[in-house]
Amino acid sequence: MAEIDKPKTVVLGVTGGIACYKAVELVRLLVKAGHRVQVIMTRGAMEFVTPLTFQTLSGNPVATETFSLTQESEIGHIDLADLADLFVIAPATANIIGKIANGIADDLLTTVIMATQAPVLVAPAMNIHMYDNPILQENLRKLGRVGYHILEPAEGFLACGYEGKGRLPDPERIADEVERLLKKKDLVGERFLITAGPTREPLDPVRYISNRSSGKMGYALARAAARRGAEVILVSGPTALDCPSGVRIVPVVTAAEMRDAVVKEFAAATVVVMAAAVADYRPVVTADRKLKRGKEPIELRLEPNPDIVKELGRNKDGKVLIGFAAETEDLTANATKKLREKNLDMIVANNVAEAGSGFDGDTNIATILDRNGASLPLPLMSKDELADRIYDHFIILKSGR
Numbered sequence: 001m002a003e004i005d006k007p008k009t010v011v012l013g014v015t016g017g018i019a020c021y022k023a024v025e026l027v028r029l030l031v032k033a034g035h036r037v038q039v040i041m042t043r044g045a046m047e048f049v050t051p052l053t054f055q056t057l058s059g060n061p062v063a064t065e066t067f068s069l070t071q072e073s074e075i076g077h078i079d080l081a082d083l084a085d086l087f088v089i090a091p092a093t094a095n096i097i098g099k100i101a102n103g104i105a106d107d108l109l110t111t112v113i114m115a116t117q118a119p120v121l122v123a124p125a126m127n128i129h130m131y132d133n134p135i136l137q138e139n140l141r142k143l144g145r146v147g148y149h150i151l152e153p154a155e156g157f158l159a160c161g162y163e164g165k166g167r168l169p170d171p172e173r174i175a176d177e178v179e180r181l182l183k184k185k186d187l188v189g190e191r192f193l194i195t196a197g198p199t200r201e202p203l204d205p206v207r208y209i210s211n212r213s214s215g216k217m218g219y220a221l222a223r224a225a226a227r228r229g230a231e232v233i234l235v236s237g238p239t240a241l242d243c244p245s246g247v248r249i250v251p252v253v254t255a256a257e258m259r260d261a262v263v264k265e266f267a268a269a270t271v272v273v274m275a276a277a278v279a280d281y282r283p284v285v286t287a288d289r290k291l292k293r294g295k296e297p298i299e300l301r302l303e304p305n306p307d308i309v310k311e312l313g314r315n316k317d318g319k320v321l322i323g324f325a326a327e328t329e330d331l332t333a334n335a336t337k338k339l340r341e342k343n344l345d346m347i348v349a350n351n352v353a354e355a356g357s358g359f360d361g362d363t364n365i366a367t368i369l370d371r372n373g374a375s376l377p378l379p380l381m382s383k384d385e386l387a388d389r390i391y392d393h394f395i396i397l398k399s400g401r
Contacts, residue, residue, distance in 0.1 A: 039054040086182055119147070123151040131166045177245045186395060195237075196221070197214070197276055198212075224390075255308075269319060371397075
């Protein structure tokens with residue numbers, strides 16, 4: 001069994017920007033993920049949110065003063081620097097960025113940052129013109145050169161009335177980046193090619209044949225691989241999901257487009273995970289105009305789409321190929337047959353008719369089978385957790401254990 005990640009300590013620095021209300025939700029997400037969160041607030045931040053709010057959500061006292069004897073007895077500023085597995089500043093104002101970039105330590109937050117040996121993630125949030133200011137940009141480049149991680153701000157309507165780049169990313173986006181930085185890096189050196197989502201086979205300019213895949217499993221696999229240090233290319237059919245942090249996405253629509261994109265990226269990959277629900281058939285003829293409603297039945301002739309997994313299995317050339325089997329009956333038998341016929345190294349089988357498993361949900365129930373005959377049934381769990389269990393088994397398989 002691969003080593004399980006232990007809970008980490010995240011020190012969150014909250015500075016005086018209007019976006020600090022988002023830091024409240026960020027604390028909730030990090031605590032929910034099992035991390036210990038210690039919050040440091042600047043005086044400016046306390047003008048927007050009270051320390052009691054963060055203390056209630058984190059379960060830990062909030063640090064605010066550099067030389068408070070009471071706070072030092074609870075948790076000293078050097079202890080904060082030493083205990084942090086990751087330091088996050090969200091929101092990071094132009095002021096705090098300028099201070100850190102120029103070695104100024106005149107309050108608790110800047111003092112702890114100067115003393116920490118932990119990686120630091122900076123999430124800028126400010127007016128669009130402040131963000132575009134050459135001085136601010138040079139300060140960000142300076143932080144990047146010394147190893148700080150900079151999370152690009154989002155674009156949209158800003159509190160100042162302008163619209164553009166400068167918004168603090170959503171808490172979910174920041175939490176995802178935190179997980180990526182904290183995750184064990186046991187997939188460094190691997191180049192993952194992952195497919196996700198459905199394909200759409202057009203009948204006419206309006207209608208198409210597709211399936212109920214949401215892409216959530218494939219995106220969870222991409223997210224987990226990136227967090228564990230792999231380079232990840234995600235070939236995705238149409239979904240409503242955001243691309244995971246650190247992942248390069250290649251959007252496609254039809255099965256033929258997915259096949260072409262996968263073949264193009266295949267040569268450079270070391271691991272291929274085929275999680276997409278590719279349509280088995282496509283219309284022989286696609287109408288160039290919308291099909292009109294009539295009184296008589298219409299016949300629809302379909303032809304097979306290319307079997308992408310089978311094609312890859314014939315040309316693996318040392319790559320590890322992982323497939324999926326969504327079944328409604330004879331789960332193990334059907335998955336084992338697919339594993340052998342398509343020359344897979346691993347297959348993840350799930351009964352989509354089972355409650356908690358299948359399309360569009362956030363959970364799954366699966367059995368992992370591999371080329372050596374191993375069978376690992378897994379209980380109901382989130383798709384993110386399942387993605388990590390799949391990669392744990394991949395590491396065991398690759399090591400020959």
